Amino acid sequence: MTWTIKKMIRLIEKIVEYQNPTVAGLDPKLEYVPEFIKDECFKKYGKTLDGAAAALLEFNKALIDALYDIVPAVKPQAAYYEMYGWQGVKALAETIAYAKSKGMYVITDGKRNDIGTTMQAYATAHLGVTDIDGEEAEAFSADALTVNGYLGSDGINPLLKICGEKDKSIFVLVKTSNPSSGELQDKKIDDKTVYETMGDMCESWGEELRGKSGYSAVGAVVGATYPEMLKELREKLPHTFFLVPGYGAQGGGAEDVKYAFDKNGIGAVINSSRGIMCAWKKVDGATEKDFAKEARNEALRMRDDIRKVVGEMK
Amino acid sequence: MTWTIKKMIRLIEKIVEYQNPTVAGLDPKLEYVPEFIKDECFKKYGKTLDGAAAALLEFNKALIDALYDIVPAVKPQAAYYEMYGWQGVKALAETIAYAKSKGMYVITDGKRNDIGTTMQAYATAHLGVTDIDGEEAEAFSADALTVNGYLGSDGINPLLKICGEKDKSIFVLVKTSNPSSGELQDKKIDDKTVYETMGDMCESWGEELRGKSGYSAVGAVVGATYPEMLKELREKLPHTFFLVPGYGAQGGGAEDVKYAFDKNGIGAVINSSRGIMCAWKKVDGATEKDFAKEARNEALRMRDDIRKVVGEMK
Numbered sequence A, B: 001m002t003w004t005i006k007k008m009i010r011l012i013e014k015i016v017e018y019q020n021p022t023v024a025g026l027d028p029k030l031e032y033v034p035e036f037i038k039d040e041c042f043k044k045y046g047k048t049l050d051g052a053a054a055a056l057l058e059f060n061k062a063l064i065d066a067l068y069d070i071v072p073a074v075k076p077q078a079a080y081y082e083m084y085g086w087q088g089v090k091a092l093a094e095t096i097a098y099a100k101s102k103g104m105y106v107i108t109d110g111k112r113n114d115i116g117t118t119m120q121a122y123a124t125a126h127l128g129v130t131d132i133d134g135e136e137a138e139a140f141s142a143d144a145l146t147v148n149g150y151l152g153s154d155g156i157n158p159l160l161k162i163c164g165e166k167d168k169s170i171f172v173l174v175k176t177s178n179p180s181s182g183e184l185q186d187k188k189i190d191d192k193t194v195y196e197t198m199g200d201m202c203e204s205w206g207e208e209l210r211g212k213s214g215y216s217a218v219g220a221v222v223g224a225t226y227p228e229m230l231k232e233l234r235e236k237l238p239h240t241f242f243l244v245p246g247y248g249a250q251g252g253g254a255e256d257v258k259y260a261f262d263k264n265g266i267g268a269v270i271n272s273s274r275g276i277m278c279a280w281k282k283v284d285g286a287t288e289k290d291f292a293k294e295a296r297n298e299a300l301r302m303r304d305d306i307r308k309v310v311g312e313m314k
Helices: A006-018 A035-045 A049-067 A085-101 A116-127 A157-166 A179-185 A194-205 A227-236 A254-260 A288-310 B006-018 B035-045 B049-067 B085-101 B116-127 B157-166 B179-185 B194-205 B227-236 B254-260 B288-310
Strands: A022-026 A073-076 A105-112 A130-132 A135-137 A144-147 A169-175 A218-222 A242-244 A268-272 B022-026 B073-076 B105-112 B130-132 B135-137 B144-147 B169-175 B218-222 B242-244 B268-272
Touching (some): A006 A105, A049 A085, A085 A105, A169 A179, A169 A227, A179 A194, A218 A227, A227 A242, A254 A268, A254 A288, B006 B105, B022 B049, B022 B288, B049 B085, B049 B288, B085 B105, B105 B169, B116 B144, B218 B227, B227 B242, B268 B288
Parallel strands (some): A022 A073, A022 A268, A242 A268, B169 B218
């Protein structure tokens, strides 16, 4: 197989172009959405799943408008859409389409996983094109999807095929940012931890999917909240691009994420969700009307904060 | 905490009432749906995601009508709905509601997983009630959800709360049915395999959620394709109810699943998806018009096949 992973490179190219290795998480709990947006949507649809979904979409579109020329990517978290039923899931699809229309790279954070035949369906749903009796339609069609590798290779292979054929990427959970991640992930299998074992699998899964940068279409999720492990994994997994949650609201700072980067200042994209979505709440004198402006300001501050420790990205 | 897990018992009660420890998987690939249903839906909506979703729903409703008085539960697999976009996800919600209206126990096979705050959103989405600025709405509201425990306790705790408060259940992936499941799951952590470690976590997560039968609201997914491990786990996990995929199309038979049951003939529910949905294809002289009738016949055959090795369920 000889595949060219243009879009994985597109994310890196966009990071280099913007000199900004960050992704804005779109995890829109209804409580994060400014009242004036909710009021308008509830007036139209009532306090219903339709009303909530309409509010999420308006909120997301305004955030995307405020960010697309400075932030290379967005990461909608599927759970916060599913919470509002199929109407919320429709808002997810519309958010993905809107972000893509603005040139953003879209990572759907779904942490999907299943056996081979079913994983094929998830791969089609989130990265591929669905066949409907000879007609084609895109279901969600993001650029990348987060996945869980607990089921091993045959739960990953269908994704590799789509990554190769359609220039898409996956990020496999390796070391997650939550407090209890070590309960399984830090346990030792022979001389290696579970997360190292999963990391090695990522290197292997990505072997034939490497782009010009040396990084492959198979990335890894590694939390900012465990900087020592981030450092260790960066050294051990030279072809695995990292998606790093845990900056900001979860407690990680620029000093914690600096180890995720290589000597060229690339190798990772750092996520902030609440920090950007709810930025206005931490600004003296700001009101909810300023949410988009303050989201942009926070995204710029985060970019500069990380630039300081990473240096030029090239 | 003192919770009464009525619904976990309801599944067991229903199994005992029907003397049938099986669940019908609703994994409706469009190619499984009879042409006459598709024709009707495509005529109405075109060969679109709407048309496909309408066909899935019609197919599911007919299957549910054919099964609800003999099969205690259905297990829709989320991937096959997501593949058809938000329209497919709407069909999932409508399938769940329809099955519940017929008294069936519904297990959404989503294998969801995330960190605590986000898992709370998944728990609300799939088992709970969503708050919309003071108004309540059900997003998907199944009776049970399959989940992946790779992230440890804080990715499971929000589910335990809903299980306790709302009489719902979860099934955690322990030993999956696919060929490569051993790549991680069979590896040894000290003296225990990864799947045993995950099994022990299930026992511990379910400790305060045990019903009258002794089984807790925290079940485990253990594949029929690994009967030796099924036997081993049944002995080691006396309070963990098993959801067993892999019977039928994946190669497992009654002899393979018998070890999933305890001396009272309970302890597990065995899934068949394609075997039931596509039963008419294996019956001489049957046409696709017979799909519902043959699904029922196959469900009865499977019930009797498993009864033979399990004996009376009490």
